[in-house]
Amino acid sequence: MSSELVTVAMPKGRIFEEAVELLRKAGYDLPPEFEDSRKLIIEVPQSGMRFILAKPMDVPTYVEHGVADAGVAGKDVMIEEERDVYEVLDLKISSCYMAVAALPSYDPGRDVAPKIASKYPKLTSDYFREQGEQVEIIKLNGSIELAPIVGLADRIVDIVSTGQTLRENGLVEMETMMPITSRFIVNPVSYRTKAAQIDEMVDRLAEVVGKEGVS
Numbered sequence: 413m414s415s416e417l418v419t420v421a422m423p424k425g426r427i428f429e430e431a432v433e434l435l436r437k438a439g440y441d442l443p444p445e446f447e448d449s450r451k452l453i454i455e456v457p458q459s460g461m462r463f464i465l466a467k468p469m470d471v472p473t474y475v476e477h478g479v480a481d482a483g484v485a486g487k488d489v490m491i492e493e494e495r496d497v498y499e500v501l502d503l504k505i506s507s508c509y510m511a512v513a514a515l516p517s518y519d520p521g522r523d524v525a526p527k528i529a530s531k532y533p534k535l536t537s538d539y540f541r542e543q544g545e546q547v548e549i550i551k552l553n554g555s556i557e558l559a560p561i562v563g564l565a566d567r568i569v570d571i572v573s574t575g576q577t578l579r580e581n582g583l584v585e586m587e588t589m590m591p592i593t594s595r596f597i598v599n600p601v602s603y604r605t606k607a608a609q610i611d612e613m614v615d616r617l618a619e620v621v622g623k624e625g626v627s
């Protein structure tokens with residue numbers, strides 16, 4: 413077995429704490445300052461790991477390019493980014509779903525090509541193509557719920573977790589699209605060259621998640 417560290421790309425933000433908790437449950441000895449640090453690279457040699465902290469949408473990019481051997485990425489990001497990585501385990505954390513929402517007064521038959529605001533232009537475009545509906549997509553980087561309120565878009569496609577953001581902004585869900593959870597992803601080359609370390613990591617995580625999480 414190589415003594416090289418395994419580099420794992422972690423998503424900063426919402427998913428991070430749940431992912432760290434899962435790793436600790438899997439027996440990885442992560443230092444307490446792990447969550448509080450502003451460092452973007454954290455080495456944990458006693459666990460044989462190096463963590464890089466990236467924007468959630470960028471995690472598959474680091475893994476595809478091989479600068480990270482593995483990573484934690486939401487299914488939403490995996491669908492949107494279509495990166496050449498292996499999705500080896502459903503970690504069953506950060507559970508939420510993707511939905512179409514609008515103002516309650518919105519009439520879906522009103523426009524020929526309604527404007528849809530989303531952080532996920534590819535996923536949104538694929539979805540409406542499958543539905544046979546012509547739409548115009550407006551790409552935003554966050555606060556998507558704002559778009560219908562100020563008249564930038566007719567509908568939105570976004571993640572719903574507790575539903576609080578929709579409720580507090582007076583929007584209603586029109587369609588549920590797909591369930592979303594975080595996935596453990598691996599670079600195809602690393603999967604061979606660091607097989608022992610990565611297999612062990614997958615096994616330990618799978619044990620915590622429950623064997624039914626392995627896909």
Ligand code: PRP
Nearest residue numbers: 554555556570571572573574575576577
């Ligand atoms: C996400 C998502 C929704 C919200 C859903 O945004 O885009 O806006 O969380 O969560 P809820 O159903 O529990 O209210 P996030 O907070 O990640 O920030 P963003 O608006 O900048 O994308």
